[in-house]
Amino acid sequence: MKKFYITQLNTISTIILLVVFITSYSVTAQTFTGSNLPIVIITTDNDPSTNLPLEILDEPKILASMKIIKRPDGTRNFISDQNTPGFLNYSGRIGIEIRGSSTQLLPKKQYGLTTLKADNTSNNNVSIFGMPEENDWILNGLGFDPSLVRDYMAYYMSRQLGNYASRTQFCEVVINGDYKGLYVFQEKIKSDENRVDVLKIEKTDNILPxxxxxxxxxxxxxxxxxxxxxxxxxxxxxxxxxxxxxxxxxxxxxxxxxxxxxxxxxxxxxxxxxxxxxxxxxxxxxxxxxxxxxxxxxxxxxxxxxxxxxxxxxxxxxxxxxxxxxxxxxxxxxxxxxxxxxxxxxxxxxxxxxxxxxxxxxxxxxxxxxxxxxxxxxxxxxxxxxxxxxxxxxxxxxxxxxxxxxxxxxxxxxxxxxxxxxxxxxxxxxxxxxxxxxSDCSTVTLPPLVITKINYNPKTSTAFAVSSDLEFIAIKNIGNQEINLSGIYLRQLGLTYQFPYNSTIEAEGTIYLASNSTIFQNKYGIAPFGQFTRNLSNKSQKIVLADAYGNTIDSVEYFDADPWPTSADGGGDYLDLVSTSLDNNIASSWVAKNDNALSTQSYLASSSFTVYPNPFSNRVIIQSDKVVTGVKVFTVFGALVQDIKSNSENINVDLSGHSPGLYIITIYNQNGFTSKEIIKK
CATH class of the missing domain: 1.10.1070 (Phosphatidylinositol 3-kinase Catalytic Subunit; Chain A, Domain 5)
Structure with a gap:
């Protein structure tokens, strides 16, 4: 501990010397009329006892008004624009305080602020500079950084690597008519689906899970x-x-x-x-x-x-x-x-x-x-x-x-x-x-697992009244050997699951992860493999299946709008991958399937069929022991090339106008559908 305290004292001494050095410069007022950067104007409320503007303190926050001038067309901003609503990125109430540790010793202060509603109490979630809506923000004064770019660049580096880091915007700041210089307006680190996407733990959350x-x-x-x-x-x-x-x-x-x-x-x-x-x-x-x-x-x-x-x-x-x-x-x-x-x-x-x-x-x-x-x-x-x-x-x-x-x-x-x-x-x-x-980790062998079903916005019923309790995803082993799932997990924040040690999935087997295991079993009559934490978004979400090191095994980002099947968005269907040979990040690789289908037999279990010849030159013939209601043919990239409506046990599919290569043929009857790979010579 002794070394620690000496280090801290040396650091504090250094900071004090730096502050003396910095404050030895003259601080001058100047006329500021406009900038190519956004302009942030903050006016604190008056002190009732003096009728003078309140001083911003370390804490608590004091009340103020803030206007942010940023012309939508990107042209130059002027102080005189503050009374033109069309040029204001924000105009409203805030609570503001000084923030930071050693930087509080500097003449130029850092600030934390909360955007408020007109009642001066309620948080006001707003989008500023195009950042996702929130209410907690920071004005970073770039203390101890004469380059002015260190923080700004480091956050950029982290975001470019695919991680969340505070979003940033350079601006110039005026407080109570006093020009305060160059700042970075940025997000405060906090729990939020668009910042650090973790659940907010409550005071009552004291037992597992x-x-x-x-x-x-x-x-x-x-x-x-x-x-x-x-x-x-x-x-x-x-x-x-x-x-x-x-x-x-x-x-x-x-x-x-x-x-x-x-x-x-x-x-x-x-x-x-x-x-x-x-x-x-x-x-x-x-x-x-x-x-x-x-x-x-x-x-x-x-x-x-x-x-x-x-x-x-x-x-x-x-x-x-x-x-x-x-x-x-x-x-x-x-x-x-x-x-x-x-x-x-x-x-x-x-x-x-x-x-x-x-x-x-x-x-x-x-x-x-x-x-x-x-x-x-x-x-x-x-x-x-x-x-x-x-x-x-x-x-x-x-x-x-x-x-x-x-x-x-x-x-x-x-x-x-x-x-x-x-x-x-x-x-x-x-x-x-x-x-x-x-070299020992340069080549990674990943298990052949594919996300094949996603039920992200289930339709409710009298028996099952909570949509989020009905969510599930399916994962299929497309290999011919059993896979040990130890260490595999859902990596993208927003949906959490880690497979138990030594759990397995059989060759060509499919397992389900559900949001509520009991509800899933009650509805579909089968037990899910496990229960994930959090819930699937009703709009869009990226699901990443990764090995223990975080290497991506499979990744799907779905959306609730065209070209993705929209009946899966609360209409009673779920997303179903047409074939594991297709790219499951392409919307056309998915179809909407009725969510009762998990309880019914598959086409393969209820019917027998033959597709021949395979490989073929121009045509393939389907022969089935039950009526075929439809046939679809896809390229391996998910493009639909044939869509045939039928009411027959024998179908002739003409692909003479298409290029040689691998195709996926999907055959439907009243019990469901199944897919098969076919090759055109």
Whole structure:
């Protein structure tokens, strides 16, 4: 503990010296009339006792009005536009406070704000700058970052890797008539389907399964009076969800236990208790790569978020706070080209980061991903990042001199930008030379599993009155051997399930995962394999079936509108894949099927038929022992090429006008349908 306190004191001393250095510059007022960037105008309410504008405090939030000027056509914005409704991206009430930790010592403040309804109490969920509707936002003043791009670029990097990170928009800010300079308007990290998509755990959720999530937990300094939830070695962990004031002893013990299990099993590679059963590997890999490329001196011990959905794995992120990164001169020498931040000998975090890196199994995937994402044109490629910096600087170039005139903190801005670019080039080379090989995980063999049925918006009835209780998905083993499902899970947040250890699916077998096992069995007369947590969206959702490392086995993103079968959207049907040979991400590969069909016999079970010749030249003949009501023929890409209505046991299908290749023929009778592959020579 002694080393920790000395480190903290050294850091605080450094910050104090920096603040003295920064505040030695003159702070000047200036005339500000317009910008190529959006303009945020905040006017705080008057203090009743003085009739002067209220001062914005650390807490609590005070009331204010906010107008955001952003012309819809993208042309220049002017202060005078604030009274033109058509030019306002937002005009309404807010609650606002100062936020941050060490940045609170700076003259230029960071702000947190909540958009409110006219009653000054109710949260107002709104879309700002095209971001999804919410009510909690941040004005990031870019403290301790004379480059002005570190945070902005790091969040972009993480989003480009496919992870959620705070959406951002540069703007210029005026508060009570005082020009405050360049800011980044961005999303606050919180539970929301468009931000961190985990369930909001309630104070009453203290037993299984509800106690398993959702959580947003961070390793961080404590500010604002938030108590420490638990320690891991020298690192403090703080609740973000549930809020500290609402967290129960049972919930704190549970989430601490998850981190302890990770620490205890970080070297274990088995699929029963090993680290892969505790964490979502891709999120930890991407989190480390973004922070290590930036050599973020705050990460692991501070500003490090984790989240865990109910019944789900622990995930790293979202990434946060990169002002002391990329060789920052304010990082007290901690942002170096030639050291790993998880083991930098100074402000290191919990040991599990080092344990994971030392595990050759995990490190192989870390190295594999690194080499993928630094390739030409990829998100972390140095040329791509430098081009992004140049584009960003072009966008904010007009505001930079105003920012420096107002606060005098940029110094030699060009030199700092060059430092960032050079750091990216040198850091890329160093990581490549030190991250290790990935040959052992370069080739991945994935099990032949396909998502074949989706019931996302079931129709209710008197007997089954709750639509969400009737949801299900089906997964088929299209191989000829039994598959062990250990470690396989639904990876995309919003739908949670991890297959039990040593569970299996038979060759060519189909299993069902349901939202409510009891209801599913009551309706269809068969037991589902398991019960997932959360629910399928009635509009659109991506379902990702992944192995223990997060490698995608199958992925489907459905929609509730054309060209997807719309009768599956509350009309009593479900989505059914025509054939496992088709791409199940293409709408035409799916048909709508009555949800009672699970209770009936299949075509194959109730009928016998022959399709010949196969392969064929121009025509195929269908002979069935029961009346065929229809025939459809698809290409392997899901395009419908024939749709025949019938009332006969013998059908002649003419495909003479189509190219040679593989086709899928689907044959219908009153009991259902079945599909078969046919080949045109």
């Amino acid at each position: 509800n106690i398993t999530g959702g959580y947003i937990t961070k390793a961080d300094k404590t500010t604002g009076g938030d108590p420490i939830a638990f320690w891991m070695d020298e690192t403090k962990f703080v609740h973000d969800l549930p809020k500290s004031k609402n967290a129960t002893t049972e919930q704190t013990q549970y989430i601490e236990g998850v981190f302890n299990k990770l620490q205890d099993h970080a070297y274990d590679n088995d699929l029963e208790d090993g680290y892969k059963t505790v964490i979502d590997v891709p999120s930890f890999v991407d989190f480390m790569l973004v922070n290590e490329l930036c050599s973020n001196s705050d990460v692991y011990q501070s500003s490090t978020f984790f989240h865990k959905d109910r019944d789900g794995k622990l995930r790293a992120g979202p990434v946060w706070d990169f002002n002391l990164s990329l060789g920052s001169t304010f990082a007290n020498g901690d942002s170096q080209v030639d050291q790993w931040q998880f083991n930098n000998g100074n402000r290191i975090g919990p040991p599990f980061w080092t344990y994971l890196f030392d595990n050759e199994d995990f490190r192989c995937y870390l190295a594999k991903r690194w080499n993928e994402v630094i390739a030409p044109g990829q998100p972390l490629n140095k040329e791509v990042l430098i081009a992004y910096i140049d584009n960003t600087l072009s966008y904010i170039s007009e505001a930079i001199p105003r920012e420096n005139e107002r606060w005098g903190t940029l110094g030699d801005h060009t030199n700092d930008i060059n430092r960032v670019k050079t750091f990216i080039e040198e850091r890329t080379t160093w990581i490549t030379n030190n991250i290790g090989p990935f």
